[in-house]
Amino acid sequence: MMNCKQATQLLSEKLDRPLNRKEKISLGIHTTMCVPCRQFGLQMEELRDISKSYVNKKTDSEK
Amino acid sequence: MIDATLSSDMNGSPSADIFHDAVFMEDLRGQMIKFAQLQVRDSQLAEDAVQEAMISAYKNIDRFGRKSAFKTWVFSILKNKVIDLLRKEKRHTAVSQLEDGSNLNGDELLDTLFKDNGHWNKHERPQKWDQPEHGVENEHFWRVFDVCLNGLPDKYARLFMMREFLEMDTTEICHTEELTVSNLNVTLYRARLRLRECLEDNWYQKG
The missing domain is CATH 1.10.10.10 (Winged helix-like DNA-binding domain superfamily/Winged helix DNA-binding domain)
Structure with missing residues (x-):
């Protein structure tokens, strides 16, 4: 059974490489049951969006 | 087959005016330097990259009507320059x-x-x-x-x-x-x- 430390690492790596089938399944099971890790996963994606806005902000901040 | 996009692009382009807007340019330069320096360790190199991006922007200024379009574009030039610098920097600081x-x-x-x-x-x-x-x-x-x-x-x-x-x-x-x-x-x-x-x-x- 995957623990939170392992789950969070996969939730980060998901942004950098496609996970394999086995990883997807164990991660899916873990996040279904674990609210904090589910939050963490959303926040990883949020972090990516924030970074995009950060770069774009520099191109779009005159108001 | 009438190409309407071209002519509408040419209308009302303040083009070079952008470079005369001192506040806008100063602000933009500041943001670019910060962007470059966050990534390139050598601050002189970072400033040079900003300078070069500005110069190629100036050469193509007629293509940009709106400030925001100009800004997006000048940053994409800068981004490529930063990537080049990072590749070169490899030799010095991996x-x-x-x-x-x-x-x-x-x-x-x-x-x-x-x-x-x-x-x-x-x-x-x-x-x-x-x-x-x-x-x-x-x-x-x-x-x-x-x-x-x-x-x-x-x-x-x-x-x-x-x-x-x-x-x-x-x-x-x-x-x-x-x-x-x-x-x-x-x-x-x-x-x-x-x-x-x-x-x-x-x-x-x-x-």
Whole structure:
């Protein structure tokens, strides 16, 4: 059974490489049951969006 | 077959006026320098890159009617220049020579966040991030984000920015920085852990 430390690492790596089938399944099971890790996963994606806005902000901040 | 797009592009283009707007230009230059310096260690090189991007922008100024379009474009030039510089810089400072940095970055941070069995420590569990407009328009959020970014050890910050700001792919980052894929992935994981923690502590849980 995957623990939170392992789950969070996969939730980060998901942004950098496609996970394999086995990883997807164990991660899916873990996040279904674990609210904090589910939050963490959303926040990883949020972090990516924030970074995009950060770069774009520099191109779009005159108001 | 009438090409209407071309003629409409030419209408009402203030073009070179942009360069005469001192406030806009000064502001833009400041942002560009900051962007470049975050990623290129040598600040002279960073300034040179900004200079070059400005010059090629000036040469093509007629193509840009709106300031925002101009800005997007000049930053994309800068971004490419920064990537070039990072490739060249490789010879001087590969990321492998940088320190991990101290204060809760590597294993220490992991030990704080997780119990021995690998599950979250109760008070470290990620909380829902409410959106008190972290939006682009919120200057305060971006100040917090800057502080968190600057708080990352050099190695983390550099790899994170290569991935998220410059959108370089894994093969290229590993090649430029002489890293293995798993090394890169672990470092990105730790950078994100730390950034997440910093944003949660200083922005989302505030007030």
